[in-house]
Amino acid sequence: MSSGQDVKILAIESSCDETAAAVVVNGRDVRSNIISSQIDIHTLYGGVVPEIASRKHIERINQVIAKALETAQMPLDQIDAVAVTYGPGLVGALLVGVAEAKAIAYARKLPLIGVHHIEGHINANYIENKELKPPFLCLVVSGGHTHLVQVKDYGVYEVVGRTRDDAAGEAFDKVARAMGLGYPGGPKIEQASYRGDADAIFFPRAKVGGSEFDFSFSGLKSAVLNFINGCRMKNIPVAPEDLAASFQKAVVDVLVEHTMHAAQQYHADQLAIAGGVASNQVLRSSMEAACREQGIRFYYPSPVLCTDNAAMIGTAAYYSFLAGRRDDWTLNAVPNLKLGK
Numbered sequence: 001m002s003s004g005q006d007v008k009i010l011a012i013e014s015s016c017d018e019t020a021a022a023v024v025v026n027g028r029d030v031r032s033n034i035i036s037s038q039i040d041i042h043t044l045y046g047g048v049v050p051e052i053a054s055r056k057h058i059e060r061i062n063q064v065i066a067k068a069l070e071t072a073q074m075p076l077d078q079i080d081a082v083a084v085t086y087g088p089g090l091v092g093a094l095l096v097g098v099a100e101a102k103a104i105a106y107a108r109k110l111p112l113i114g115v116h117h118i119e120g121h122i123n124a125n126y127i128e129n130k131e132l133k134p135p136f137l138c139l140v141v142s143g144g145h146t147h148l149v150q151v152k153d154y155g156v157y158e159v160v161g162r163t164r165d166d167a168a169g170e171a172f173d174k175v176a177r178a179m180g181l182g183y184p185g186g187p188k189i190e191q192a193s194y195r196g197d198a199d200a201i202f203f204p205r206a207k208v209g210g211s212e213f214d215f216s217f218s219g220l221k222s223a224v225l226n227f228i229n230g231c232r233m234k235n236i237p238v239a240p241e242d243l244a245a246s247f248q249k250a251v252v253d254v255l256v257e258h259t260m261h262a263a264q265q266y267h268a269d270q271l272a273i274a275g276g277v278a279s280n281q282v283l284r285s286s287m288e289a290a291c292r293e294q295g296i297r298f299y300y301p302s303p304v305l306c307t308d309n310a311a312m313i314g315t316a317a318y319y320s321f322l323a324g325r326r327d328d329w330t331l332n333a334v335p336n337l338k339l340g341k
Helices: 039-043 050-072 091-108 117-128 168-179 185-193 218-233 240-265 281-294 311-322
Strands: 008-013 018-025 029-037 081-087 112-116 136-141 146-153 156-162 270-274 297-299
Touching: 008 050, 008 091, 008 311, 018 050, 018 311, 029 050, 029 311, 039 050, 050 091, 081 091, 081 117, 081 311, 091 112, 112 117, 112 311, 117 136, 117 146, 117 270, 117 311, 136 240, 146 240, 156 240, 168 185, 168 218, 168 240, 185 240, 185 281, 218 240, 240 281, 270 281, 281 297
Parallel strands: 008 081, 081 112, 136 270, 270 297
Antiparallel strands: 008 018, 018 029, 136 146, 146 156
């Protein structure tokens, strides 16, 4: 490790369609956070194409890392550890980041730290909220994940609720595609919803029998698709803004209700949200209002830290580093990696 007490981590994230690298000092001081997005190319196909994502990561990862080091004004010989997302995610995409991190760590004789992608999203909350410390409850909502997590300590998690089928972000993408709004669905539906009436159409709010904190969005997605198809068959005009607002309200209502129920059950006085859908302003304002009513402190990251980025991976790695966790050269991509218990 370099002289002084500072821990400088080079972090890499490549789990889906963002190639990202960051330099993070002492967990919460982000010196650089470089993201190369592939949204434009995947938009042509209506969603992420794994093979294209992997190829683009290979093309861009060296440049992104070089830019992160340059922006941070920190050469590799000042870095104390290399961190990388090793799951969950697209296996080919993950492998690019893992191979790169292992190569740098091996060549520079640096510690290697594998990071869980969802843990990264949770840790994004620490970057701007310097006062936030465990324990707290966190709702992770993204294209691939909907988790309710008890953050018991740094690096110690218990998943108390998860989706049984579609993730919330996945439902947004599929409904947006059916509506002809394109990809990515979440931002497109949110923008349309501001011009619509959220009470125009009632869609079901699913509960999972015997699992009060679990989520299910497949039925809601099917209800929306059936509604769209029914209206088309009968030549009934539908205002897309009303449809977007009504669907979004159904998702947000369930997310807020389950999260606040869990907060009461586990006596949480701090609540955070994370993941791509956490940048949705309707979800944020609804959750904030519910937390205010219950006297719970509410935290969320800036939009750029909600989407996939490497700064959050560097933050999570810092606490693993302090706990003495190191990975060896057998570290591999784990596309279905589970979090906590």
